[in-house]
Amino acid sequence: MKPLVSMFIFFACKCYAENLIGARIVCNQSTAWTGQCIPFAIELRAPGNFKGTPVFDLPEVSNTIILPTGSPVLGSENQNGTEVFVQRHSFLLLWQENGSLEIPPIRARFSHQNGYTGPILDTSQETESLSLKIQRPPNSANFDSIITTDSLIIEERWEKPKGPLKSGDILKRIITQRASKMTAMALMPIPLTAPDGIRVYDENPKVEDQFVRGESTAERIDTLTYLIQKSGDYTLPGIEFHWWNPGSLQMESKKLSSISITASAPSSKTLSRPFNHRTWLLFALLLITTTIVFRSQFAKYVHTTLQIIYPIRKRVKRRLIRSCRKNRVDQSLKYWGKFQHLHPDFVPGPRLLHEIKELQRRKYGRNTTTKPWSGTAMAELISISMPSHRSSKFPVALPKLNTQ
Missing domain, CATH: 2.60.40 (Immunoglobulin-like)
Structure with missing residues (x-):
């Protein structure tokens, strides 16, 4: 009989503790303007200390940007005599359309303890969905994108x-x-x-x-x-x-x-020629002869210098950003493929990954909209998140000596 009572008490405590764990979305407004940043928060709840950094699976919604902001705020509440720990994470939501906006439930994965000590427990919780009514400002039909701000x-x-x-x-x-x-x-x-x-x-x-x-x-x-x-x-x-x-x-x-x-126009002193035509001809012949004789060394030097001054990774990144800003689908896909080949270990963030999927859908998927693709957001994300490439020194021409 005692084992049954102990088992019952164990499962009752476990169910009570699980009721104290959860995630909810908090937004103080239900309506907004097109192009307005809407603040909202996700509150995580647990019956003990939070451990590590939580992970949020932010949904992909067309023409929508969701950004985490600031640092989490910690607090606690009393629920039926039990202390509940609360961790609040702030976000900004931006939508460039108008109408009804539905944000699906957001899954949060985090770790916590029961109380102040004990083993670390992992959990996964979902918030409820978020519904907003977005209204387009009057007399704004001629603008592709709208900035909504008090100042x-x-x-x-x-x-x-x-x-x-x-x-x-x-x-x-x-x-x-x-x-x-x-x-x-x-x-x-x-x-x-x-x-x-x-x-x-x-x-x-x-x-x-x-x-x-x-x-x-x-x-x-x-x-x-x-x-x-x-x-x-x-x-x-x-x-x-x-x-x-x-x-x-x-x-x-x-x-x-x-x-x-x-x-x-430049002054005559700048345009004056210190050499006559015969001198220029001799100089050109000397330069051509030297280039032919030492063409392999010259070509190697030119190639090395070009890679240092303007490396191929920097060229591909700049052309990718320029193609996105000009809303060119084919060129953007071409240079994105080249960038992936040059950076096999680079992992794009969720916002950049969303823009890449939208670009690929416009090229290979079924087009359900007549609105042309806009690569402005993808260009901005690329310029912020992608690595820069700088070469600070010349490559070593000779191998290192074997010191063993």
């Missing part, structure tokens, strides 16, 4: 050479965007437009999200480089930003003004 600060700074401009000079345009209650991934990419005679280059944008006491602040810094290819009068275009202010319920905008420049 968007835009600053511009130019870097120009001293003195009058001339062909061959370079101008830099640094544009900074700062927004509250927003993620930097959703801020506007800068268009690369320039008049004929000027070539424009862009660097990878610097993006940063900060989370302080539950409030998020996003910053994006873009640097555009304008190369004046020939002399003349030019007007560098202005850039207009639009965003929806949910506080004033108005579509706000700011335009960075265009600027006019005049570039002259």
Whole structure:
């Protein structure tokens, strides 16, 4: 009889402890605007200390971004005289569509103890689903993507050479965007437009999200480089930003003004020839002869120098980002395949993996939408998550000596 009583007490305690374990999703709003970052949290509950880092299986929802924010907050509650430990994890949700949004249950896998001591137990719990009603701001039908924020600060700074401009000079345009209650991934990419005679280059944008006491602040810094290819009068275009202010319920905008420049031709001193035609001909013949005689060493040196200055991994990464920004499905798939071949150990994160699957579906799957593929989010994720490649020294020409 005593073994039966002991077994009954054991199973009763186990069932009671399991009732104290769970995961739930907490969101303080049921409606939002298109392009608005919606904060929500997942609360994990256990009858003892949490151990390790929990893993969340975030669902894949079309045109949706889910980002973890900040650090978890620990607390405890009293449930029928038993102390229950609570771990709260914060997230941001962003959707660029309108209508009813349904986030399926999110599975959380975490470890805990019963009380303050004892063995570590692993568990897997699911939250309930999350339903939201997303409304598109009025007069926004012409915008592919919408930024919804109470505050968007835009600053511009130019870097120009001293003195009058001339062909061959370079101008830099640094544009900074700062927004509250927003993620930097959703801020506007800068268009690369320039008049004929000027070539424009862009660097990878610097993006940063900060989370302080539950409030998020996003910053994006873009640097555009304008190369004046020939002399003349030019007007560098202005850039207009639009965003929806949910506080004033108005579509706000700011335009960075265009600027006019005049570039002259290089001075005659720069164009003067210190050698006559016969000297140039002899120099060319000497260079050709030297190249033919030492062609193998020269080719090896050129190849080595090219790999150090501009390695193939960097070239493939840059072309992949450029193809995504231009929304070119075939080129993006081509360069993604090359990148995988060069990085067999690279594992993309869940958000990047979602964008890659969407790209592959647009190419090989059944197309259920007439809306063209947008690679902006994939380009931003690639520039943030993929490794950079730098070569800091020349390869060693000779093998190491055998010191054994």
